[in-house]
Amino acid sequence: MSGRLAGVAVVLAVCAGCDRPAATDATADTASLEALDTQLAALEADVEVLATYEAIFENELEYTRGLDRHDETLENAVFWREAAISYGTLVPFDELAAWANASHANSAAHQHHVTGLTLDVDGDTAHEEGYIVYSSDMQRDKSHDRVGVPTPGRVVPGSYATLGTGRYVNRYERRGDDWRMIVHEYVHDISMRLEAVDLCATGCIGRWDRTDISYLRPLAPLTVEERQTRAEQSKTPQATPDAAGEAR
């Protein structure tokens, strides 16, 4: 890209240095401008490649952020309405967020990382494969759940978690300036079992809604007390075992 920018600069310099007889002036200017136009078109094409990659990578990241925060708006915004979404069987667009959030809420904690992607763009269609590392499935001690507030919670002592890797195999479609998934097939490649640490035993401040601190604007440093209050909320048992069933 820098080479092309340099080319544009050279053409501009040539143009600025024009002091030929008036008769050839216009012809020289036009030639320079047409060269400039060609350089700019090449630059635009390069920028579009980078911008498309960025847009699709960001879409993947918004999806995993949506899953991890149980944020329905984010989860829905990454798909076109008629998208075919499959984790083994088709999940209708309208049901995806509720299904994903309910299944993740069985786990005491979870996080999905997009580590890299490969992309194959053809006009308004793109095929993309996103590599995923995730952890989930640590058994949740629901006796500690707070009624009505789904939040990362206590791990059943001695329970295991899945550390998994897989791939989002996707077809993307561009409509207007917006790239979203139209086909999403999840391919699970590896699962391993590891012991889960009960982070919330000492206090965990992540949330499964927009009270999570990642939504604060502008972010200001939290005081020790603020952190402690957030941590206490997840640590303190506030529901009876009977009521815990309603927490989800």
Next chain:
Amino acid sequence: MLGRIGNGSRLAAAFATLGVAVIVFALVRAPEAQESVSSAALIASLQARLAAVDPQVRYLKDRRDIFDVQKRYTRGADRHDKDLVRSAFWPEATISFGTPMTRDEYVDWEESALAGYAAHQHHITGQTVEVDGDVAHVESYVIYFLVPRDRSVDATGPATLGRAWTSEKTRLGSGRYIERWERRDGEWKILVREYVEDLALLGDTVDLCSSRGCLGTWDRTDLSYVRPLEHQTAEQRQARGDVNLEPRHPQGSGGAR
């Protein structure tokens, strides 16, 4: 390329046809006047296109710069390179892993905390960014590994990778750096960091230094600082791998490779 016609609507096509007709007419009537008119039009269109590309490139550059600085931070932490870590934060930054710290407090605290492990690595996997002028809100996902240290075999001298304590578990953690960044004189750095740990897992520990040898170091002698990088012979690799094992474990070190 010159006259990109939008999405081929009939109206656009009609205007294009009209435009061509006008140009042909103008060429016949007054060649010189036409030349300057079309040059002016072309310059205007070039200017408009440059103006459209410019913010796109700036956005990509901001994203890239922020990601690079974040990576510089984790590389600095993993190499115990305090200057590198410090360079990712503005002097008055507030950093919290539970208790707010100043930049200098944080740099020292983190280095000494990490020195308590036999080995560690931090991976930034992805980053969501909202840029608003010279301020950015950034959330970076991180996976880290912490290997427990067998201090009984520590060599004296500067802290460096050490022998793993295989009766303790290795920790795989997963969390988020939630941050406010600021751009000053074209440079993006962190002003507020709140770390949120989301989950942690435990697995069996492998002592790389005694099985495969461990090449990494916690200073600028690490291979990643070598310029220009040259191929390392088996002996050179072995010499680097041995560094961490001296002086108390002559057995099972050199021959381990």
